[in-house]
């Protein structure tokens with residue numbers, strides 16, 4: 001049985017206070033900080049972020065990454081889909097910035113893909129894999145310069161399924177380098193409008 005499946009079958013607990021029930025619980029939802037300001041990184045048409053990446057948000061996203069909390073994905077996807085409703089021109093499809101192969105193998109899933117697929121359900125848009133990640137260097141093991149100038153971090157797939165306005169989903173945006181690299185890869189394949197939607201942004 002996979003970790004994800006096991007996770008879905010177990011009774012849920014709030015990752016912030018440990019209380020059994022909704023993830024996060026109603027009381028803790030009020031403690032998760034909303035994001036205050038969002039600037040779009042290079043190549044990105046608009047960036048929508050829902051939460052400030054600090055305090056309880058870090059705990060929530062750590063639960064998502066390291067314990068496979070599918071209930072966290074479901075809650076995040078609802079608030080992310082609500083937040084992105086007003087962007088123009090409206091996206092007609094959704095993709096994600098894939099995590100490295102090493103991380104995907106270790107966790108058994110790609111949290112960006114899980115978020116993208118769940119947001120797609122709420123927005124009723126097709127969700128397609130469109131990017132391949134180059135190499136397997138971990139963001140944390142790279143210099144600031146490398147992170148800010150990622151070069152060819154992503155390659156578009158050979159036959160992109162759509163070329164209309166796209167929404168790229170990721171879990172966290174810190175320097176903006178990853179989402180920017182994803183946007184430029186999609187632009188290189190003929191997509192001219194690249195919106196980004198992330199659960200959390202560094203304040």
Ligand SMILES: [Zn+2]
Pocket residue numbers: 014015016017018019024025026027028029
């Ligand atoms: Zn709680």
